[in-house]
Amino acid sequence: MSTVDELGAHVSVAGGVERAPGRAAEIDAVVFQIFTKQPNRWADPVLGEDAAARFRAEAAGREIAYTAAHDSYLINLSSPQPALWRRSADSFGRELERAAILGLNAVVTHPGNATDGDRASGIERNAAGVAEALEAVPAGPRVLLELTAGAGTSVGGTFEELARIIQLVPEPHRGRVGVCFDTCHAWVAGMDLCGDYDGVWLRADDTFGTHRIELFHLNDAKSAFGSHLDRHESIGKGTLGIEPFRRLMNSDRFRAVPKVLETPKGDDGVSADRENLVVLRGLRLR
């Protein structure tokens, strides 16, 4: 049976969302993240009640501790173009609806791009889009703003920008917003988890607050520190190396925070995740 801890992975929904709980079990995980649709298409398929019921039955029959959806890559809630923003806000609302139907804990979202270079306005639009979706799906999942690699006009690649988005979401909706901390994104965005590990968390606490981190994406990086290039690598095999993960896995404050891999899957889609989870669990000193 599965090992009960807070570790898991992004798993495939090929063949239907109801396959996800079983796939998590195959890699000894009780935590997982999924896409609830094709992430590179605008089409928002209606999740039938039958599929949702099968998913809930699969999840109920297993030990599942935490589940998240990752939103579509096309959604841009920071867009200065009204039509694209509207389309994004509608699509994001559908993300929350599907996650609610499945009973998922959270929807992870990339804050998008202020393609006109006006980041302050992009941040305001992002907060408005998040608030609108939370309002429309009142009993639904939490929204986790993912720290991005900070490339080009992308929003959310600094702690200050995450803090600002959260601050701009009005109460009571702000209480349903948290942060997803991606270690690869942080590193390539210039947060020195190797040379200044403690300093990174001090700055996180001084800005958005580490208590808001509700999910980790544990990824090593193929690309260099500060490069803003988002290329994920297996744990300990990239430019981050093993040490930051050792410290994270032994951190008391983050012990109960769910952590999912988004590392390369390899040929069979299972072995690489299993190996990465074994590596992470092996780092734990207690």
Ligand SMILES: [Zn+2]
């Ligand atoms: Zn992401």
Ligand SMILES: [Zn+2]
């Ligand atoms: Zn990520």
